Structure formats: structure tokens, C-alpha cells
Amino acid sequence: MYQVKRHSTSHFVPLRGHHYHVREWGNPQSSLPPVVLAHGWMDVAASWQFMVESLTETFFNNRRILAADWRGYGLTTGPATDSYWLPDYLGDLDALLRQLCPDQPIDLVGHSMGGNVVMMYAGARPDRIRRLVNLEGFGMAATRPSQAPGRLGQWLDELHALEKGDLDLKPYPDVAAVAQRLMKTNHRLSQDKADWLAQHWAKADDQGQWRILGDAAHKVVNPYLYRVDEVLEIYKRISAPTLVVEASDDSLSQWWKGKFTLEEFHERLKSVANLKMATLQDAGHMLHHDQAEALAKLLEDFLA
Numbered sequence: 001m002y003q004v005k006r007h008s009t010s011h012f013v014p015l016r017g018h019h020y021h022v023r024e025w026g027n028p029q030s031s032l033p034p035v036v037l038a039h040g041w042m043d044v045a046a047s048w049q050f051m052v053e054s055l056t057e058t059f060f061n062n063r064r065i066l067a068a069d070w071r072g073y074g075l076t077t078g079p080a081t082d083s084y085w086l087p088d089y090l091g092d093l094d095a096l097l098r099q100l101c102p103d104q105p106i107d108l109v110g111h112s113m114g115g116n117v118v119m120m121y122a123g124a125r126p127d128r129i130r131r132l133v134n135l136e137g138f139g140m141a142a143t144r145p146s147q148a149p150g151r152l153g154q155w156l157d158e159l160h161a162l163e164k165g166d167l168d169l170k171p172y173p174d175v176a177a178v179a180q181r182l183m184k185t186n187h188r189l190s191q192d193k194a195d196w197l198a199q200h201w202a203k204a205d206d207q208g209q210w211r212i213l214g215d216a217a218h219k220v221v222n223p224y225l226y227r228v229d230e231v232l233e234i235y236k237r238i239s240a241p242t243l244v245v246e247a248s249d250d251s252l253s254q255w256w257k258g259k260f261t262l263e264e265f266h267e268r269l270k271s272v273a274n275l276k277m278a279t280l281q282d283a284g285h286m287l288h289h290d291q292a293e294a295l296a297k298l299l300e301d302f303l304a
Helices: 045-052 057-061 086-100 113-124 145-164 175-185 191-201 228-236 251-256 262-269 292-303
Strands: 009-015 018-026 035-038 064-068 106-111 129-135 202-204 210-212 242-247 275-280
Touching: 009 086, 018 045, 018 057, 018 086, 035 086, 035 113, 045 064, 045 191, 045 292, 064 086, 086 113, 106 113, 113 129, 113 228, 129 292, 175 191, 175 202, 175 210, 191 202, 228 262, 242 292, 251 262, 262 275, 275 292
Parallel strands: 035 064, 035 106, 106 129, 129 242, 242 275
Antiparallel strands: 009 018, 018 064, 202 210
């Protein structure tokens, strides 16, 4: 089993009708900007553990580091819902920051879906962010107005499928099977890290079946189209120095299969005024697992 070197403290914060689970590492009394980590789709705050442990002693001991489970994930609890909306993540993040670090700018880091959220938040609340880091948060493919009727119909169909249980996440017989699932998705993830992460990514139910700590409603498509023109206007308002980190595997092309490319994403990034880009070699989409030390070094240099 993976041996944790830096244990997090865990507590809950009431906000917007939810009880948000928050992990904290580092120095809670630090006067330096807190580092806030935002996880991705079907992930949990504990996913940052390997990167946090790769930070230098000096950085770790001089920073307060926060990571929350988004609504519908991990140990965060709230009202039942059959849809999740991107603006709600921004609302939750804003409420969380008002409670935990109300009087100081923060260093904000997001992965995948979390990367999309932090980019949007930094454009909406530019004065709150001192430094911004986006890890593989590419956004979505461009859409056309003519797609709107079909998208709404798809949303209605998927709501019905969710109600029938057709979108339920499959259970696993034991935690070892969950670890195998994690390694199947990411071939670079070692057995010891998978075994540790599986205990935070899933939980045994009353029948002894292990279930992923992610609401199946996250699989329901968003009924509203992704508007690139709106996104670019938000990007233009980002004032913080911004670091975008990509993995060498080009997971965007693998996922979108030509419908959305890195070249298109890089073109969108031209709207960000103060931008730096980096690529992590020998890494896939879960680059904070694959190259935790290299990523930690990048973050420290940028956030210094």
C-alpha cells in the first residue's frame, strides 16, 4: 500500500445547501496566498495527494493548501439532483473562498473539468486570483445554433435514462477491482497508488459492493450549447498570470477524435493576456498522477 507522508486534515463547510468536504495540507497559519486545487470530472480531492507530497519542504511548510470534493463527488453531500451545471461549480467555489480565505487573493489550480472551472472563475472574479494554473482543462468543442434542438432532446432522453437506472455507475466486488479499474484507465498508475486512491475514489455500500463516489447524474449531457464566443470574452478578463500545462499524450485529440483539436484550444488561449504554456513528457490526462514530481516543480516555480 502507498505510504502517505503528508496527511491531510478533513472538515466540512456548509454552502449553497451542500456540505462540502475539504482537505487541507501545509501551513494553515500562512500569510502567503492559499493554494486552492480543483479536481476533475469523476475524481475526488484526494487525487491531489501524490502531487502535494512531491512539493518541496519549504513550499509545503509555507503554504496553506486546500482541495474540496465538488458537489456530487467524494464525501460532499447535498440535495438530490438529476442535472449538474457548470455555473454551479463557480458559485460553489466563490462561496467556499468567501468562507475559507475571504480577505486574500489565491493561487488557483484546476485539472480537467476543474481546469475549465478555474479559467471561467478567473474571468468572472479576476481580482480574487494571484496566479492561475490550468492542467488539461481544454473546454469543449465549438457548437452551432442548429445543434440546440438535438441537444435538448438528448438531455430529455438522458434524464429519462437516469430515472430508469440506465446510467447508473457499475459497482465493483471489492476495492481491489476498483484499483484495477483505475489502472486500466491510466496505464502509468502504479499498483500501490491505485490501491490507495481506490479507497478514496469509491466506498463499500451496505451489500459490500464498492461504488464510485460520483453521482451518475454527472453523465447527463448539458442541455445548453458550449459557446466559444462567450468563453473568449471571459478569457479576456483573466488578469492573473496563467500557466497552462498539457500532457505529451494529447488526450484532447484522443477524446474528441478530430472534433476539437489542440490547435483550436491554443487559438482560444490567445485571448488570455498573460499566458505561459508547458508540456509534461511521458504523461497522460491524469498528469498529476503520472508526473507528480515534475508537475510539483512547475507549480512551485510558477507560484513562487
